[in-house]
Amino acid sequence: xxxxxxxxxGAGDRRYSLFSxxxxxxxxxxxxxxxxxxxxxxxxxxxxxxxxxxxxVLRDGDAVVRDSWAIAEHLERRYPDCPTLFGGEIGxxxxxxxxxxxxxxxxxxxxxxIVADIHDRIDPAARAHFRSxxxxxxxGPLEKVQAGRxxxxxxxxxxxxxxxxxxxxxxxxxxxxxxxxxxALFSVFQWARIMSSFPLLAPDDPLGSWRxxxxxxxxxxxxxxxxxxxxxxxxx
Amino acid sequence: xxxxxxxxxGAGDRRYSLFSxxxxxxxxxxxxxxxxxxxxxxxxxxxxxxxxxxxxVLRDGDAVVRDSWAIAEHLERRYPDCPTLFGGEIGxxxxxxxxxxxxxxxxxxxxxxIVADIHDRIDPAARAHFRSxxxxxxxGPLEKVQAGRxxxxxxxxxxxxxxxxxxxxxxxxxxxxxxxxxxALFSVFQWARIMSSFPLLAPDDPLGSWRxxxxxxxxxxxxxxxxxxxxxxxxx
Numbered sequence: 512x513x514x515x516x517x518x519x520x521g522a523g524d525r526r527y528s529l530f531s532x533x534x535x536x537x538x539x540x541x542x543x544x545x546x547x548x549x550x551x552x553x554x555x556x557x558x559x560x561x562x563x564x565x566x567x568v569l570r571d572g573d574a575v576v577r578d579s580w581a582i583a584e585h586l587e588r589r590y591p592d593c594p595t596l597f598g599g600e601i602g603x604x605x606x607x608x609x610x611x612x613x614x615x616x617x618x619x620x621x622x623x624x625i626v627a628d629i630h631d632r633i634d635p636a637a638r639a640h641f642r643s644x645x646x647x648x649x650x651g652p653l654e655k656v657q658a659g660r661x662x663x664x665x666x667x668x669x670x671x672x673x674x675x676x677x678x679x680x681x682x683x684x685x686x687x688x689x690x691x692x693x694x695a696l697f698s699v700f701q702w703a704r705i706m707s708s709f710p711l712l713a714p715d716d717p718l719g720s721w722r723x724x725x726x727x728x729x730x731x732x733x734x735x736x737x738x739x740x741x742x743x744x745x746x747x
Numbered sequence: 748x749x750x751x752x753x754x755x756x757g758a759g760d761r762r763y764s765l766f767s768x769x770x771x772x773x774x775x776x777x778x779x780x781x782x783x784x785x786x787x788x789x790x791x792x793x794x795x796x797x798x799x800x801x802x803x804v805l806r807d808g809d810a811v812v813r814d815s816w817a818i819a820e821h822l823e824r825r826y827p828d829c830p831t832l833f834g835g836e837i838g839x840x841x842x843x844x845x846x847x848x849x850x851x852x853x854x855x856x857x858x859x860x861i862v863a864d865i866h867d868r869i870d871p872a873a874r875a876h877f878r879s880x881x882x883x884x885x886x887g888p889l890e891k892v893q894a895g896r897x898x899x900x901x902x903x904x905x906x907x908x909x910x911x912x913x914x915x916x917x918x919x920x921x922x923x924x925x926x927x928x929x930x931a932l933f934s935v936f937q938w939a940r941i942m943s944s945f946p947l948l949a950p951d952d953p954l955g956s957w958r959x960x961x962x963x964x965x966x967x968x969x970x971x972x973x974x975x976x977x978x979x980x981x982x983x
Contacts, residue, residue, distance in 0.1 A: 601926045605921055690841075
């Protein structure tokens with residue numbers, strides 16, 4: 512295997528990086544094998560070779576690529592004969608906008624709902640680092656930020672309305688079959704699923720069946736990773 | 748010409764329908780000639796043949812299609828040899844999500860900023876109809892809704908951040924060249940431009956240059972329609 516993906520490892524070996532999940536799904540979409548190299552959040556030395564401080568980092572032979580979007584573009588360019596992530600130039604451009612929509616609209620609304628839960632499920636050695644960075648970013652104690660989630664969740668659910676609307680006539684964001692746009696949005700739900708028992712979607716949300724289809728993909732690639740509530744021993 | 752597009756006509760023959768602008772741009776993208784049939788907002792009889800009460804309606808030979816998204820899909824299906832609006836199945840799916848994002852996120856934030864201006868620039872005969880419908884929808888007098896726009900505009904500007912982000916590395920939402928995704932978002936700016944002098948974007952907004960590129964397309968197709976402030980005689 513010449514492909515290595517560096518991704519975050521939480522307590523109990525949880526692979527919880529939101530952005531790395533986009534890459535994990537993209538690799539399988541392309542039918543590429545990779546080795547997964549877990550990194551602790553505060554261990555910047557482990558990925559210093561990338562020139563950056565964040566995962567995912569993909570090592571592909573001699574190439575080192577960081578940032579999930581850059582990795583997706585790299586995979587599409589380097590492996591043009593494998594199934595396409597974007598479906599061509601227009602699809603790439605529009606998926607880029609959609610990817611930015613997830614990062615700038617959905618993630619900022621979802622993160623406060625589960626941020627204390629994430630803290631409790633990352634490696635104990637990384638928690639102080641996580642807490643100080645996130646509390647600065649969120650402007651208050653994680654537990655306090657998360658305490659407002661029963662009302663905050665409504666804005667988050669509303670924000671994904673465009674996906675819900677399209678889903679009335681198509682099975683995936685990318686049409687009849689999944690592609691990178693789906694992985695971008697799904698990564699938020701997978702991140703939340705692995706790190707928190709809090710329901711991002713209401714039980715009757717029509718997006719729930721899309722999420723189930725995403726969990727089913729590639730022989731249950733995403734479902735294989737236990738949901739927070741399914742765990743024993745380590746904090747559920 | 749066998750193609751006829753039914754669209755709204757405002758005071759001074761302004762062609763102000765947000766959704767019809769998507770179709771106008773899409774028709775030119777495909778290199779299709781059409782005749783434009785202006786309709787007053789309250790004149791439901793003029794489009795009763797479509798089975799619906801809203802424009803745009805496209806008559807294409809024997810086919811009658813209503814709803815701008817359905818029209819875009821129709822054009823793509825019916826004219827596969829003309830330049831593509833979506834770039835294939837994935838592009839179509841993702842553009843559908845983006846189209847829904849414009850409708851469900853951007854339009855609801857932009858409309859309150861210009862709703863009284865729109866009222867003042869539609870045909871006098873349609874104003875009572877517009878006012879009663881919009882005041883019910885917006886929950887108050889149009890002038891009062893619009894009065895909060897100096898603060899409300901910030902949310903609207905923030906909402907288009909995903910487009911702004913993608914524009915750092917690409918000239919159009921659809922990549923190096925414009926496609927339907929661009930027409931979907933641009934329609935909001937064109938609607939606002941024709942009906943109001945209020946600046947949806949700050950003068951230094953990087954999206955401004957994208958909007959200029961959109962106005963330049965197809966020999967200035969959109970720019971040919973005067974901006975609200977450029978008019979004389981009828982209310983500017």
